[in-house]
Amino acid sequence: MQLSPVQTLPPRLLTRGADVLPGVLITAAIALVATGIGAIVPVLGSAVPxxxxxxxxxxxxxxxxxGHxxxxxxxxxxxxxSGKFLLQLAVVLLGVQLSIGAIAQVGLESLPIMLTTLVVCLVGAWLLGRMLRTERRLTTLIGVGTGICGASAIAAVSPVIGAASAEIAYAVxxxxLFNILAVVLFPLIGHALNLDPHTFGLFAGTAVxxxxxxxxxxxxxxxxxxxxxxxxKLVRTLMIIPISIGLSVMEARRSARADSAAQPLTGRRIAKLVPWFLIGFLIVAIVNSTGIIPDAPREVLVQASVFLIAMALAGIGLSTDIPALRRAGWRPLAxxxxxxxLVTVTALLTIAGTAALRG
Structure with a gap:
């Protein structure tokens, strides 16, 4: 007689916990050190260290x-x-800082900036890719990765266009590389331009x-x-869906017969393109909008999310494949x-332009 999935869940969770514990302890130790550095040098925070x-x-x-x-x-x-699930969990917990009203307001405000940067990025990828003679699928992956949401967009789009594993690795x-540069340089740009937290949030959310x-x-x-x-970032990530649909149509038109390497987009696949942690973020924000979360627990959850982010970035740093960057060559990097x-400059100009129109 076979045991049901519910009955076997506790032992499976214990096994999974034992598997991830050693690595999680290492990322937690790095996060503790990074938190200490951030306390000494507040401008760095805990994420960069x-x-x-x-x-x-x-x-x-x-x-x-x-030998080990x-x-x-x-x-x-x-x-x-740490690099994947704990980061997603941290984003869910960030929902305690927001209400649904704030989400609607900021989302609508960011829409012109997000759409402008996305269009400029995709058109720029097409033109610059032809100029640099980078492979079509690789150009598409780098374009959507830069214009939408990095590795998540690359992972979502790659089966739609039938990208090879090497192309995916190169694009990611x-x-x-430019994610790391953004983490270091964008806060400096924000302080140099005297951006307030609200404006910098728009800038980072659209340009990183x-x-x-x-x-x-x-x-x-x-x-x-x-x-x-x-x-x-939530609004930008949702753009995975229309972009993937558009690319699927383009791939179908490019070939009269179905490409065995490309997967058609069904309604079920479209639903899966929305990451669970963004839905969780919205749910937490809805709960927070009701006012039932007291101030003290809310602050604990905010600090927990910051520490989880440090753990996640430690895991991402430990997983970095430096030789893969060298193997990618100069054309994809260029x-x-x-x-x-292009996206950075467009975001700053659009933010300034929309601010001037409101003023």
Whole structure:
């Protein structure tokens, strides 16, 4: 007689916990160190030190773990778990800072900026990709990764266009490089331009690629900017759906017969394109809108989300594949850099333009 999934859930959870615990403890230790550095140098926060420490350890990790392959394999699941699930959980907890009214207001305000940067990025990717002679699918992946939401958009679009694994790796590596630069440079740009937290949240949410980098850049600038940045990022991420549908139609028109490497978009697949943690973020924000969460627990949840972000970025740093960046070559990197600059400048100009119109 087979046991039902519900009956086997507790032992499966215990097994999963035991698998990820060693790596999670390492990312937690890095997060503690990063939090201490952030307390000493507040402008850095805990996000930047966490990812920098993680990247530095990834460079020396092969030497440190030489002869200890089993131990290295044991910590890997927890590192991956920190870099993905804990980051998503942190974003869900950030919902305690917002209400549904704030989400609607900031979302509507960001829409012109988000649509402008997206159109400029996609058109720029097409033109610059032809100029640099980068492969069509790789150009598409870097374009949607820069214009929408980094690795999440690349992962969603790649099966639609039938991208090869090497193209996906190149695109993610390229996007990651400019994510790191954004975390370091964007807060400096924001302070140099005297942007307030609200405006910087719009800037970071529209001009930074991946969720982790948006949260990190906004967190370094100020805690108040985090909420705005996450809402803008939420709106951008939802653009995965129409872009994927459009690319699916283009792929179908490009070939009279169905491409066996490309997967058609069904209603079920479209529903799966919306990440669960963004739905969780909205649910928490709805609960917070009712006013039933007291101030003290809300502050604890905010601080927990900041620490989880540091753990997640430590995991991402530890997983960095530096050789993959070198293997990508200069053309995809040049394309990613040009699009990154193009989106950054477009976001700043559009924000200034919309502010002038409101004024």
């Amino acid at each position: 966490a990812i920098v420490i993680g990247v530095l350890l990834s460079l020396v990790r092969p030497r440190l773990m030489a 392959e089993k131990a290295d394999a044991r910590i890997q699941p927890g590192i991956a778990y 590596s390229t996007i990651f 690629n991946d969720t982790s980098s948006v949260v990190a850049a906004a967190g370094v600038f100020s805690t108040l900017a985090l909420g705005y940045a996450v809402v803008v 394309l990613g850099g040009m699009l990154w600059v």
